[in-house]
Amino acid sequence: MLIRLEPRGEASRAMVYQSPLIAVVLTLLASMVMFWILGTNPLQAIHAFFIEPISTLDGLAELLVKATPLVLIGIGLSLGFQANIWNIGAEGQLTLGAIFGGVLALAFFDVDTPFLLPAMLIAGIIGGMAWAAIPAFLKTRYNTNEILTSLMLTYVGLLLLSYLIHGPLRDPDGFNFPESRLFHDAAVLPIIFEGTRLHIGWLIALFVAVLAWILIVKHIIGFQIRVIGMAPAAASFAGFKEKRLVWLTLLMSGGAAGLAGVIEVAGPIGQIVPVVSPGYGFTAIIVAFLGRLHPIGVVLAGLLMALTYLGGDSAQITMNLPNAVTGVFQGMLLFFLLASDVLIRYRIKIGSARTRESTA
Amino acid sequence: MNVDFIIPALLTIITASTPLVFAAIGEIVVEKSGVLNLGIEGMMIVGAIGAFAVAVTTGDPTLAILAGALSGMALAFIFGFLTLFLLSNQVATGLALTLFGIGFSALLGHNFVGQVFSGLPKLNIPGLSDLPGIGPLIFGQDVLVYLSVASAVLVTWFLSRTRWGLALRAVGENHNAAHSIGFSVTMIRLAAVLFGGAMAGLGGAYLSLAHTPLWVENMSAGRGWIALALVVFASWKPWRAFFGAYLFGGITIIQLHAQGFGVDVPSQILSMLPYLATIIVLVLISRDDTRARLNAPACLGRSFHASG
Numbered sequence: 001m002l003i004r005l006e007p008r009g010e011a012s013r014a015m016v017y018q019s020p021l022i023a024v025v026l027t028l029l030a031s032m033v034m035f036w037i038l039g040t041n042p043l044q045a046i047h048a049f050f051i052e053p054i055s056t057l058d059g060l061a062e063l064l065v066k067a068t069p070l071v072l073i074g075i076g077l078s079l080g081f082q083a084n085i086w087n088i089g090a091e092g093q094l095t096l097g098a099i100f101g102g103v104l105a106l107a108f109f110d111v112d113t114p115f116l117l118p119a120m121l122i123a124g125i126i127g128g129m130a131w132a133a134i135p136a137f138l139k140t141r142y143n144t145n146e147i148l149t150s151l152m153l154t155y156v157g158l159l160l161l162s163y164l165i166h167g168p169l170r171d172p173d174g175f176n177f178p179e180s181r182l183f184h185d186a187a188v189l190p191i192i193f194e195g196t197r198l199h200i201g202w203l204i205a206l207f208v209a210v211l212a213w214i215l216i217v218k219h220i221i222g223f224q225i226r227v228i229g230m231a232p233a234a235a236s237f238a239g240f241k242e243k244r245l246v247w248l249t250l251l252m253s254g255g256a257a258g259l260a261g262v263i264e265v266a267g268p269i270g271q272i273v274p275v276v277s278p279g280y281g282f283t284a285i286i287v288a289f290l291g292r293l294h295p296i297g298v299v300l301a302g303l304l305m306a307l308t309y310l311g312g313d314s315a316q317i318t319m320n321l322p323n324a325v326t327g328v329f330q331g332m333l334l335f336f337l338l339a340s341d342v343l344i345r346y347r348i349k350i351g352s353a354r355t356r357e358s359t360a
Numbered sequence: 361m362n363v364d365f366i367i368p369a370l371l372t373i374i375t376a377s378t379p380l381v382f383a384a385i386g387e388i389v390v391e392k393s394g395v396l397n398l399g400i401e402g403m404m405i406v407g408a409i410g411a412f413a414v415a416v417t418t419g420d421p422t423l424a425i426l427a428g429a430l431s432g433m434a435l436a437f438i439f440g441f442l443t444l445f446l447l448s449n450q451v452a453t454g455l456a457l458t459l460f461g462i463g464f465s466a467l468l469g470h471n472f473v474g475q476v477f478s479g480l481p482k483l484n485i486p487g488l489s490d491l492p493g494i495g496p497l498i499f500g501q502d503v504l505v506y507l508s509v510a511s512a513v514l515v516t517w518f519l520s521r522t523r524w525g526l527a528l529r530a531v532g533e534n535h536n537a538a539h540s541i542g543f544s545v546t547m548i549r550l551a552a553v554l555f556g557g558a559m560a561g562l563g564g565a566y567l568s569l570a571h572t573p574l575w576v577e578n579m580s581a582g583r584g585w586i587a588l589a590l591v592v593f594a595s596w597k598p599w600r601a602f603f604g605a606y607l608f609g610g611i612t613i614i615q616l617h618a619q620g621f622g623v624d625v626p627s628q629i630l631s632m633l634p635y636l637a638t639i640i641v642l643v644l645i646s647r648d649d650t651r652a653r654l655n656a657p658a659c660l661g662r663s664f665h666a667s668g
Contacts, residue, residue: 005446005447005665007665086451088455138639138642138643142643142646142647143646143647143649144639144642144643144646144647145592145642145646147398147451148585148588148589148592148638148639148642149639149642151582151585152582152585152586152589152635152636152638152639153635153639155581155582155632155635156632156635156636159628159629159631159632160628160632162628163626163628163629166626166628167626282459283459285455285459286456286459289452322466322467322470323466324463324464324466324467324470324577325463325467326463327459327460327462327463327464327466327467328460328463328464328467329463330459330460330463331456331457331459331460331461331462331463331464332460334452334455334456334459334460335438335442335453335456335460338442338446338448338449338452338453338456339442339446339448341448341449342446342447342448345447346447346665
């Protein structure tokens, strides 16, 4: 008996949506095995990882707080990924967004004006865009691979933040701790649910998701993005300007990541710190794929990935499991997703290949 | 500038370059077979913790090196299975491998933080190793450094002079043609991917056994990605990758010794140098579109399905 793959006549639409569910189930099973190997009760661990963190109102609010940057970045990345533009430097663009917005908050530390927050958000977007403009320029002008340049710039961005926070941006009264001053109230995002940390950034993320949906489904640019990803030759015959799309998708994804960065410093953190993000920019890559590069899917996937962060913390506290379980879980999920995606274009056949060849 | 400075500087270059040599030469073999594995960083970091864990538990450097190679290979197998048998997107799978590798290594390394390993023993030939200058440089390295040099020579020979090297290149240039004359595209590619994994694992092992003999989360610090850039820089030629790696190793010298020369630049700015240099090198290499395309294996990144 032989297991083999047979191409489907047409890509399965249903499988596009079923594959993430299959991947989640397989990941749950695999992580139960992992917990068992780690010497803990699998069911107890799953409970601590996925149920406990969201069993309180406060926990649910935290879920949305963590999902905010993931959704924002995931939305931006999915635009580029659809056009086969691989921006994987979102972590760096997020960092630059945090720096740009944060510097503005510190520069106008004594100014109490309602215009400060919007200005910070715009500065964050510009920061992210500026960082993403470098790979866009290098790709369109010098044909340089954007995967490598955007990733290298992530390291540069993180080092830039480290330099700034150990130097010019350090709190003068902070006993030499590498932290900025706490932002003034006018520079902190308003809380939308009293008693929790849930801030207005979540609504901004949802708004950006709606904008992206309109762009992709209703706008000519969205159409061009999809065509260039699926059939580059057709896009070139149709006269779509590829370089313009490279610029657009990189600027949009960079801007979204920058916005996520400034929202982190102006929201849950409230100051500039050496580590603004626990790898949101990289996790958002998984969010984009798991969400099928579609805004609604990205929102759902962002929530699930946010849960893995909360679950990692919770499992660390209640079960004494290392926090790194989160990263393993996220990586496994992407593996299983990519594996299940084979079912979109192929079906599994059991039996020898001979029958098909004799009829062909 | 005197000998007292030059010898330690050259030793630092060797230390900084060796992990890059392993990873880049492994990836050249992978890419020559038509597979683009972006997961070097993940395989490297898992190789680093695999080697370090075995080194600390057994104290045996040989076993540790072997464990590093096998850990990288195990991760490469996941990649090979997904991309070659389940035909998943190579770019996405490579990214997944890196994300998974970083998380998995942190989980494995949880209990090894703060432990120390004495480092790889240096080869010591009485007489030769004591020669002033070149003694420690040429006759006083550890086994992995010699292995990295040997791998550059052997891979060059394998790719250009052997039948299987030719088959591997054929599969990378035109998988349909290679398939039609009876080569198993999938198996040749799997072998190449596994070799690349073992090499990345060795690069990681060098990091945690010799470069800085301890375990720190994320200690590969983007070297896997720099190795990827080196492959492009080297136009897929092993000996050029070898010298490219040493060029990059040289940049770390500036980073380490600039402050010694009284250059007043913050350490973070100096640490950016390897990453900025990578970008500049990539720009210089890929500026010429036709040349880049001529050198790259024609089937790079494309899935192959026999009955499709």
